[in-house]
Amino acid sequence: MYALVDAVAFYASAEKVFNPALRTKPVVVLTNNDGCICAVCPIARRLNIPKFQPYFKVKHLLAKHNVVICSSNYELYADLSDKMMNIISRFCDNQYVYSIDESFLHFNGFTPLINDWHQYGQLIRRTVWRETKLPVGVGFGPTPTLAKAANHAAKKLSGFNGVAVIDNEQSRTTILAAMDVGDVWGVGRRLTKKLKLLNINSALDLAQQSPSHIKRLFSVVLARTVDELNGRPTLNWHDVQHNKREVFSTRSFANRLTCPIALKTALVSHAMIVARKLRAQHCVTKRLLLFIASSPHEQHYAKKSLIYELPTPSADSTIFANAVTAIFEQLYQVGVRYYKCGVGALEVSAAQFQQHDLFNQKTDNIKLMSCLDAVNKRYGADTLTLASQQQTNQWHMKRTFLSPHYTTRWHHLPKIACC
């Protein structure tokens, strides 16, 4: 049995944790630079506030309904996520954290101990709420895709109260019949359109197709989804939690940038983040992709990217920073109003399988990197940085509606007044 546990409008709910006055109000959270709406709490959803719309386009709508607007407070969300994931992990023997607010659970040894999945799901919800004040939804199913579908039902369909279980033919068909095909995991806008032309409208319609037919018309990936919807697992636990094959860090700037020093500083910071992410999944990369670009919404879109081949596969921040220095001149053009930049690791592989190169002594300084990671884990992500990250901070993002750092700054702690 699999489960998918995720938070309801996680970022918006996180804002309500330390500010209970918000709990009865409509709340939205904006993406970086206050660009788009990325989380809409249930109260705001009932007011038809759309997700992923540019903020400036829906400003009037938000004002009309007195919606509370928050900038993204990633430090807060990351901390609350850690706490939530920790609690959830107590309820299974296998947890895979799929995103900041979602985790898949797999029950092996636990299964014989659980006789009622509904009750068990409610226990998870109650415990997470009691210890974090975050609302979560829980879906159980015999495959990851069905657990996702059950989770969708738990949160979106009436009568489920936050927990849904697919454990027999009747529960499977009931839930899939009530689910739009576009809400199936892996079916996006484009596929939805094509499927609906074929009169495949619900998740159940898709499940009733023959996998080989779907494979011919679409792809092997969608054929697997059909199998999964029928309770035939095609993704095993190992597939669900595979390492990333590409790792990126990119950001748009608060204001357009023309200064080369600021751009280079931003790129070095992204290189550091990529290196840290790689080390966290015990991987290295052979090639780094660096890019800088103007805004795609402007008339003259200018994007330039270059690939830097590393002499040996690496996840060393200092080696990555040197790569940025080595090719920055080729990337930068005078006169472009830069909007975004980023660094990506391509051809990612497991660090343990690396061949050592006799002739290349420039290998990762593993001790130094472990020390860097340990210090930053203990004292906050940017405690130890490279000198080249410190030259300017003019590329940092705009967060007009930022809430206090309740969990990472002493002087932001909520105060309780006694009278």
Add this chain to the structure above:
DNA sequence: TCTGGGGTCCTAGGACCC
């Protein structure tokens, strides 16, 4: 006045080579 997210994976099409 101006403003439009970030991450990962996949694929089609072109360049290049033999």
Add this chain to the structure above:
DNA sequence: TCTGGGGTCCTAGGACCC
């Protein structure tokens, strides 16, 4: 009048997810 291969690598853009 019709006809000209196959493999690899690279890249940009798109699909999908949250």
